[in-house]
Amino acid sequence: MLSEALKNKYQLIIGLEVHAQLQTESKIFASDSTAYGNLPNNQISPITLGHPGTLPKLNKKAIEFAIKMGIACDCEITRNTSFDRKNYFYPDLPKGYQITQDKAPICVGGEVPILLADGIAKKVKLNRIHLEEDAGKSIHLAGEPDTLVDFNRAGTPLIEIVTEPVMQSPEEAYAFLGEIKKLVKYLEICDGNMEEGSLRCDANVSVMLKGAKELGKKVEVKNMNSFRNVFRAIEHEHERLIELIESGKPIISETRTFDPTTGLSSSMRTKEDLNDYRYFPEPDLSPVHVSEEWLKSIKSSMPELPREMYQRFINEYGLPDYDASFLTESKEIAVWFDGLCSKTTNYKSASNWMMGPVKSTLKELDITIDRFQVGSSSISELIALIDEGKVSFSAGSQKIYPELLKSTGENPMEIAHRLNLIQESDESSLRPIVEKVIAENESKAKEFRAGKKGLMAMFMGQVMKQSQGKADPKVATKLLIELLEK
Numbered sequence: 032m033l034s035e036a037l038k039n040k041y042q043l044i045i046g047l048e049v050h051a052q053l054q055t056e057s058k059i060f061a062s063d064s065t066a067y068g069n070l071p072n073n074q075i076s077p078i079t080l081g082h083p084g085t086l087p088k089l090n091k092k093a094i095e096f097a098i099k100m101g102i103a104c105d106c107e108i109t110r111n112t113s114f115d116r117k118n119y120f121y122p123d124l125p126k127g128y129q130i131t132q133d134k135a136p137i138c139v140g141g142e143v144p145i146l147l148a149d150g151i152a153k154k155v156k157l158n159r160i161h162l163e164e165d166a167g168k169s170i171h172l173a174g175e176p177d178t179l180v181d182f183n184r185a186g187t188p189l190i191e192i193v194t195e196p197v198m199q200s201p202e203e204a205y206a207f208l209g210e211i212k213k214l215v216k217y218l219e220i221c222d223g224n225m226e227e228g229s230l231r232c233d234a235n236v237s238v239m240l241k242g243a244k245e246l247g248k249k250v251e252v253k254n255m256n257s258f259r260n261v262f263r264a265i266e267h268e269h270e271r272l273i274e275l276i277e278s279g280k281p282i283i284s285e286t287r288t289f290d291p292t293t294g295l296s297s298s299m300r301t302k303e304d305l306n307d308y309r310y311f312p313e314p315d316l317s318p319v320h321v322s323e324e325w326l327k328s329i330k331s332s333m334p335e336l337p338r339e340m341y342q343r344f345i346n347e348y349g350l351p352d353y354d355a356s357f358l359t360e361s362k363e364i365a366v367w368f369d370g371l372c373s374k375t376t377n378y379k380s381a382s383n384w385m386m387g388p389v390k391s392t393l394k395e396l397d398i399t400i401d402r403f404q405v406g407s408s409s410i411s412e413l414i415a416l417i418d419e420g421k422v423s424f425s426a427g428s429q430k431i432y433p434e435l436l437k438s439t440g441e442n443p444m445e446i447a448h449r450l451n452l453i454q455e456s457d458e459s460s461l462r463p464i465v466e467k468v469i470a471e472n473e474s475k476a477k478e479f480r481a482g483k484k485g486l487m488a489m490f491m492g493q494v495m496k497q498s499q500g501k502a503d504p505k506v507a508t509k510l511l512i513e514l515l516e517k
């Protein structure tokens with residue numbers, strides 16, 4: 032562990048390159064399916080394999096998805112965009128080159144707002160977002176001398192989101208990735224699953240003396256399959272780079288790989304033996320013109336963005352920031368909650384149900400809300416029963432809600448009747464109970480009148496007991512005050 036003083040001497044700088052697999056049905060330059068998990072080499076047309084005489088044909092959806100992301104990130108959309116060849120030799124790259132975008136990427140500039148745990152908001156500047164094709168997968172089976180190659184993934188459309196070197200802590204990088212994941216999921220252009228490789232991240236890390244004008248030499252870390260590991264890899268590089276500088280050793284520009292089990296990184300290749308990619312314009316694809324009408328129709332098909340939904344929940348439903356940010360953390364929850372709010376006007380109570388019982392249930396059963404067995408109408412009915420004083424909040428949350436989870440087919444009112452939970456909020460039927468309680472506790476009533484107001488809880492307890500827990504506390508309190516102070 033480095034001392035805080037040493038860490039404070041240097042500024043950490045991070046730039047991320049995030050690849051997101053686009054959820055188009057077919058590949059970016061061929062009609063093969065992009066489905067995941069099929070038997071190896073079942074989605075490989077001659078185009079995907081780059082056989083001689085074949086030509087790539089651009090998938091329009093892929094362009095539209097990339098533009099949606101660009102709009103969501105406030106990028107400038109390139110109206111005349113084109114593709115380039117990036118040449119390198121690797122067994123899982125069927126053509127010996129990757130079709131990507133170098134000179135005229137589809138989106139330029141832009142920024143992504145992030146919110147850090149301490150409530151500080153920041154904007155992460157983007158360099159660009161470009162389109163490219165994914166490679167296949169090399170498979171190394173234990174005990175097998177040969178490497179096997181599965182080309183199913185080859186040609187799957189990717190966007191690569193490249194940030195400027197502007198993030199200053201692993202927390203910022205973590206928050207940025209969270210925002211990207213949220214955005215692609217709201218836009219429904221990528222499933223955002225990092226474990227399955229639909230979202231991948233390379234982290235570029237450097238350190239420089241605080242106040243220095245020039246950035247330090249960077250290293251690039253690859254192969255991290257979770258947000259947590261990106262965080263850990265950056266933390267590790269941060270310390271490693273400072274240690275190198277402090278011990279007078281040079282920093283080598285290199286690509287490193289992070290091992291999550293040891294928490295350490297090791298060199299994969301240095302910049303010197305990096306390929307010269309010999310980029311040149313892809314001769315088999317014509318440049319793409321994004322017309323005004325096309326751009327307009329993409330804009331009009333944009334779903335509500337997370338930050339827009341967040342703002343609407345605050346403005347329209349009057350919710351606190353905290354609630355709005357919890358509710359918009361995932362699109363599924365946000366949409367479900369929105370549906371609930373069309374059936375109740377007690378939005379704050381609806382939000383409390385989401386943040387409390389519903390959240391716990393989802394966590395306990397390890398399910399997402401699309402598999403939640405209780406409908407939003409049941410929750411709204413429950414809210415109404417409580418608000419009308421028909422059942423107490425505790426009966427609603429501790430007795431009725433668990434019954435709803437059992438999917439008995441009953442509505443909350445039916446459950447309330449079956450379990451005998453309907454509160455007595457009728458003054459005329461509660462009055463005799465309150466009178467009886469006061470009569471049985473004459474001396475306590477005297478003390479109360481003499482100023483010992485703390486006895487109210489005792490009276491309330493008695494009324495609850497004698498009504499078998501069914502007295503509406505509001506009505507009971509009112510009657511107690513009225514009769515005690517008579």
Ligand code: ADP
Pocket residue numbers: 044045046047048193194195196197235236237246247248249
């Ligand atoms: P390369 O030429 O190695 O591909 P680029 O300038 O294209 O480098 O940047 C690639 C990524 O590395 C970008 O995300 C960028 O923000 C990041 N980056 C560039 N320089 C630094 C640096 N000194 N420290 C941290 N990240 C950096």
Ligand code: MG
Pocket residue numbers: 048191
């Ligand atoms: Mg790249």
